[in-house]
Amino acid sequence: MQNNFQSLTYFIPEITIVITLLLAIVSDLFNEFKKYSYYLVLSGLFLTGLLLFLDSSTNVSKYLFNDMLLFDSVSYYFKCIILLSTFSIILVSQYSKELDDEYRAEYNTLLLVVLLGMFLMTNSINLIMIYLSLELVSIPSYVLAGILKNDKKSNEASLKYVIFGSFASGLMLFGFSLLYGLSGTLNIYEIHAFLLNVNNPTAVLFSILLILAGFGYKISMVPFHYWTPDVYEGSPTTVTAFLSVAPKAAGFALMLRFFLNLFTIEGDFLSSTPLLGIDWPLLLAILSAITMTVGNILALRQENVKRMLAYSTISHVGFMLMAICTLTPVALTGIAFYLLMYSFMNLSAFYMVIYMSNNYKAQTIDDWKGIAFKTPVLSAFTVLNMVSLAGLPPTSGFIGKVYLFRGLFFDQEFYWLGIIAVLNSVVSLYYYFKIVKAMYFFEDDNKKYKKPNPVIFWSIIILSSQNVLFYFYWSGLYKYLEGVFNL
Secondary structure, eight states: OOOHHHHGGGOHHHHHHHHHHHHHHHHTTSHHHHTTHHHHHHHHHHHHHHHHHHOTTTTSOEEETTTTEEEOHHHHHHHHHHHHHHHHHHHHHTTOSSSOGGGHHHHHHHHHHHHHHHHHHHHBOBHHHHHHHHHHHHHHHHHHHTOOTTOHHHHHHHHHHHHHHHHHHHHHHHHHHHHHHHHSOOBHHHHHHHHTTOOOHHHHHHHHHHHHHHHHHHHTOTTSOTHHHHHHHHSOHHHHHHHHHHHHHHHHHHHHHHHHHHSBSSOSTTOOSBGGGOOHHHHHHHHHHHHHHHHHHHHHTOOBHHHHHHHHHHHHHHHHHHHHTTOOHHHHHHHHHHHHHHHHHHHHHHHHHHHHHHHHOOOBGGGGTTGGGTOHHHHHHHHHHHHHHHTOSSSHHHHHHHHHHHHHHHHTSOHHHHHHHHHHHHHHHHHHHHHHHHHHSOOOTTOOOOOOOHHHHHHHHHHHHHHHHHHHSOHHHHHHHHHHTTO
């Protein structure tokens, strides 16, 4: 255990984010420095990434700040996904026409606050710290959703987000209070040691249900998904893209650590036996099936592209939950692998939405008609993303789903969930290819070619390229992930 002063030496990336955040706020106060705020933020994120990369001691677990945080290879991996996503969003946001130039500095500052909260979510092993990190992510996200002050949909999105978020946080806090009341401690490892000897499975099950509400809200799990389509549609597209990727990765990182370390007999990432005979993996399996099914069925009816991608996100959450419920090491690597693939393809899909919104005011699928004849390169890479999101070869989305299914069948228990997942994969083809059909099977002479911004163009190309790259060269990443979870 490290005391507070000693812990600072392992907390340098987070300190860099805080310093960048403060400099961004200060630079916005002076007109002569305001124009440099964007580059200052990008430089700070680049430096944070460099410091993360240079940290060679990630394989050794460290308990910091009097056991409030745990730094290990798992948190390191998820931080890399979160940081890369945030850097990409801030880079592209500068060229989105939805955002008001007057509020860009505040926008970037709020994203940095959320980034800090997500970093802490991956490390937190104390109930108070878990709650604070979740709120550090949630509260700025409410503001980001409503940052278009003169847009009624943006205001509505923010209000719904606040109401649902507050309700879910309250339920989660109630669950935390039960665990604290049972054990008398806030550290999840100490709570686990106490729960091994407790003879009150009903109270533990009740706390699991309440805590699932808080975590389920963060990752858009049914039945805590109601905020997702309205918030995604009403928020600026850059905020929607951000919410669909980075907080999901942080939410799954926290959920994996919390449930596997607290509600299993072994109390680690290689756990295979639920605590006190409580079959919460079955509960997660049922929620997984419902989540992917609800997401896909409701996506079929959507004409607004952002709402469709919102329901698509919900269905992907269902697929990733499928891996957690098996309690196998293979499933852990599968979900970590899929999260990285999903982040790339989802960001790229939303960046194409930004291009269409910037240049053609496109909101519905019909607005995409004939765009393939105007921008053939971007359209081809968009098709690649849709194929990958559907989980078809030859894309990384196919490899990711193979590993999710591998974890399921390796456990030889939830075969029924595998069947439901396969059927849902088939259903998803329909709504993804509605966009492809509009792009390639219709012509619109009213559309004129409009050159994409180079940053948006190359962001789409680079992020989409991984769909092919990781289809052919994925073994190195998978071996790395096996080392992350010490398999």
